[in-house]
Amino acid sequence: MNRNHGDASPAPDVFETLESEVRSYCRGWPTVFDRAHGSYLYDEQGRAYLDFFAGAGSLNYGHNNPVLKSALLDYLGRDGITHGLDMSTAAKRAFLQAFQDAILRPRQLPYKVMFPGPTGTNAVEAALKLARKVKGRETVVSFTNAFHGMTLGALAVTGNAFKRAGAGVPLVHSTPLPYDGYLDDATPDFAWFERLLTDKGSGLDHPAAVIVETVQGEGGINVARPEWLRGLGELCRRHDMLLIVDDVQMGCGRTGAFFSFEESGVVPDIVTVSKSISGYGLPMALCLFTPELDAWEPGEHNGTFRGNNPAFVTATAALDAYWTDDQLEKQTLLRGEQVSQELATIRAEHPDEVQGIRGRGLVWGLPFHDTQRAARVAARAFQLGLLVETSGPDSEVIKLLPPLTVTPDELDEGLRTLSRAVRETA
Structure with missing residues (x-):
């Protein structure tokens, strides 16, 4: 294995001449990747890069996981259905049954x-x-530093000013409120929100729903306390609002349990899941909701690629391999302790530069006072053979998302590399 990470060769001209300027990750990691396995990617020169990015959380089980790959190859080899819209298929049936048996029933979750x-x-x-259809109202409450996606409805409940500006049209029917810790505990949790809801002069149209991430990934690895989430759930019940938990990045075991809200004891009305639900990086998403909310008419919400059968196959294999017991959850929490301890050491070595450490399970953030520092650390880490991205409103946080299948030795290697990158960018 070639571990000599010198300056990467320039990208071939076709990327510069043909691909849109919108590309981003390739700018921070200027090499051409060719293959990947487990916790590593390899470029065309054979250089290995330890991956603490994991497809932005889409590869919780690592690259080309052999169990998932075997199931996928077998399915394709027998000419299994690839494209099925929302038709009934054997692959979809197998996924739904596995999801019910491994995830929903053990947690007593009644979701459709x-x-x-x-x-x-x-x-x-x-x-x-x-939520708007069921409640007959337009407003949805979101939170500061939230990120929920790049389409117009999702952008309307996203906090990042740069991403919102890209919409090109007004983003309406949403109201942002402070996330947990945003006001540094200057006021009691939800005191302002409750006052707005009960005061007829507040100007707040009664919301249909509240949407929240239990850990804000793109927002800077901001972790909501379990008691804050419970308080939010109780507030929603008192005021006839649906609670939507966006578990797109933090679900599928990223924080330990399969759903990130499990620790709090909250049972959301609606849950969104994507990224690692297929387990293999194949596009797939779920919207889960309690049965009484299933008010859709047939075809009222559809899409050509909502039936990605190869993704059903790998998703089922992932559930069977990793979620029939609690071993992965325990391992993730153990690995998280390893990360926490090393990040605490880095902070102790750089007390005037590192703001603190944030995280749960295997999602962690290292925020810097100098908002340009995280980008320099990420660039140096890449030169040393480690892929990490930045997050936060000013990209001031180093964000760690290693695969859940990362080994202790790989985790130690990556954390030592990160520590070196911090030292060498002082």
Whole structure:
């Protein structure tokens, strides 16, 4: 294995001359990747890069996971259905049964399963449409630093000013409120929200729903306390609002449990799931909701690629391999402790530069006071053979999303590389 990470060769001209300027990740990682396995990607020169990005959370089980790959190859080899819209197929039936048996029933969750378009923002759009349809109201409450997707409805409940500006039209029918810790505990949780709801002069149209991430990934790895989430759930019940949890990035075991809200004891009315639900990086999304909310007319919300059968196959294999017991959950929490300890060491070595550490399970953030520092650390990490991205409103946070299947040695290697990158960018 070639571990000599010198300057990467320039990207071939076709990327510059033909592909849109909208491309982003390739700018921070200027090489051409060719193959991947487990926790590593390899470029065309054979250089290995330890992946603490995991497809932005779409590869919780690593690259080309052999169990999932075997199931996929077998399915394709027998000419299994590839494209099925929302037709009934054997692959969909197997997934639904496995999802019910491994995930819903053990947690006593009564959800119906909807397959919207194949991405997270599609699931969010479906959730917002359903909440408004059921409640007959337009307003949805979201939170500061939230990120829910790039389509117009999802952008309306997203906080990032840069992403919102890209819409080109007014983003309406949403109201942002402070996320947990946003006001540094200056006021009691939800005191302002409750006052708005009960004061006829507040100007707040009664919301249909509240949408929230239990951990804000793109927002900077902001972690909501379980008691804050419980308080939000109780507030929604008191005031006849649906609670939507966006689990697109933090679900499928990223925080330990399969759903990120399990620790709090909250049972949302609607849940959005995507990214790692297929387990293999294949596009797939779910919108889950309680049966009494299933007010859709046939075909009222549809999409050409909502029936990605190869994704059903790998999703079923992932559930069978990793979610019939609690071993992956325990392993994720153990690996999370390893990350937490090393990040605490990095902070202790750089007390005037690192703001703190944030995270749960295997999603962690290292925020810097200098908002340009995280980008320099990520660039140096790439030169040293580690892929990490930045997040936060000013991209001031190093964001760690290693595969859940990462080994202790791989985790140690990546954390040592990160520590070196921080030292060498001082």
